[in-house]
Amino acid sequence: MHTLRPALAGARRIVVKAGSSSLTTPQGAIDGDRIDALVDVLAGRRKAGGEIVFVSSGAIAAGLGPLGLTRRPKDLAIQQAAASIGQGLLVARYTSSFQRYGLGVGQVLLTADDMIRRAHHNNAQRTLLALLRLGTVPIVNENDTVATDEIRFGDNDRLAALVAHLVRADALVLLSDVDALYTGDPRLPESRKISDVRSEADLAGVRTGSAGSKVGTGGMVTKVEAARIATGAGVHTVLTDVSAAEQALAGEPVGTYFHPSGQRPSTRHLWLAHATTGQGRLILDEGAVHAIVTRRKSLLPAGVTGVHGDFAAGDPVDLCGQDGRTVARGLVHYDASEIPDLMGRSTRWLARELGPEYEREIIHRDDLVVLDPPR
Known part of the structure; x- marks a missing residue:
């Protein structure tokens, strides 16, 4: 069956990003069923010959429950403490879930500083490409336990776009708790779903807001910015709900499809523009x-x-x-x-x-x- 988005269906190397609200319960605990369902999709694409880099939020959110917290704390030290607990829980859960398919994972923790400093940037690139050559699934997350400015990096959206360029990905799939980009709040009847974005003109009048979920940090504005970075580097990008991950990877017309808007620039120039x-x-x-x-x-x-x-x-x-x-x-x-x-x-x-x-x-x-x- 012909798909409407062959660039996604035929993508060899894909970066998939999932936000905190897609991986945890509203109370902050890891949602094992959600993680297994998403891993089923990613492992399926990996077994079919594709390469997957998974950018996962959720470390801070996963650490809230064990600390007896019900919402993301404002205090930076408490955020870092939650991340130190949650990161281990999160990676352990991914490890066991991917093992069901005989796939190993490799954890790569990055900060904004790693993207700003070119030597760190190059080291991250070499590590990610080596993990892909070795047949593993890199699990990328922000190093929330030690970072400060990174805590506000954009709920991993901008990081995912930079990683997509870093590994020369063909496609980027941003998974959220909203099924697509809308002209306004999707809960309002006057808001219209945007299926395709080919240029900035398609975003005219769109109100993206700024706040994310109560366990995350991002919002639609960070996802649109991530899409701009990725498509400006020639990467096909889809924004959709986590429940539509399989359809998005198969090239079905779900969510919002951001068409590439430029030729892939040099890593140096993309690094300068977006990571510094x-x-x-x-x-x-x-x-x-x-x-x-x-x-x-x-x-x-x-x-x-x-x-x-x-x-x-x-x-x-x-x-x-x-x-x-x-x-x-x-x-x-x-x-x-x-x-x-x-x-x-x-x-x-x-x-x-x-x-x-x-x-x-x-x-x-x-x-x-x-x-x-x-x-």
């Missing part, structure tokens, strides 16, 4: 903004009019126009303290006055990515 945070800001004149955004040129000292923040050479920094809007991000070649003496000067003047080592750009075009839309 600017450690400072450089303010550019109009000519420099045009050179970077339109002509894709390097940033020279002559085009810089201001510097903000405390950063070191090699750090990612945001490049802003005179209106303060961020237009690009790149890896800077100078410390923040050095740049004021370079601003507005030509590289030839700098080489003559300060030495030949200053005859270079502030950011080389190979280390620079235009942010479109700006972030």
Whole structure:
């Protein structure tokens, strides 16, 4: 039977992400039946010759019950304590469930810092690809026990999109407790289901909100952002309810299908755009903004009019126009303290006055990515 989404049905390598509310009871306990049902689907695709990377939330949620908590705590230390208990319970449950099919699992815990630091980023990529070559199912989760900013990383949605690019996945399936993206609150009769998203125009007027379930951290806004990241990297993406996982992987027309919107960029550029945070800001004149955004040129000292923040050479920094809007991000070649003496000067003047080592750009075009839309 011909499917309406052959790119999903024929995908060889798929990243599947499930949120906390899809894996646990409302009270926070691990829902064994739900996990087994999802593993049945994933193992089926794996046995059929596909490769699966499973990005699983639920560590904090799984730790709530043993601690006698009924909701996700606001206190960071309690969140981390819950994660330290819940992560072991969660992986043990996955291990036993996948063993029913003779499949092993490998746990990969990541933080936002692992994505920001390029060496860590490359190590994560090598580990994930090695696990796939060895025939196991990588179980990826955020390392909630030690992270701080990572706790608010987006309920693993953005992480799942970055992992999809990291492993060169063909498809990303985001499983939620909502069956699709709607124009508004799906509980309201005036809200309309969106079956396909081919461009930003299809999202015009969509109200995604920001809050997730009482045991999770995400919301529809993080899932749409994850879909933007993935489709911008050429990855076919589906958002649907966890109960429709099998149909989504089979290419059936369930949920919302986000069509790829761009060619797969280099890992370096995707890493810069979506996995880093600017450690400072450089303010550019109009000519420099045009050179970077339109002509894709390097940033020279002559085009810089201001510097903000405390950063070191090699750090990612945001490049802003005179209106303060961020237009690009790149890896800077100078410390923040050095740049004021370079601003507005030509590289030839700098080489003559300060030495030949200053005859270079502030950011080389190979280390620079235009942010479109700006972030």
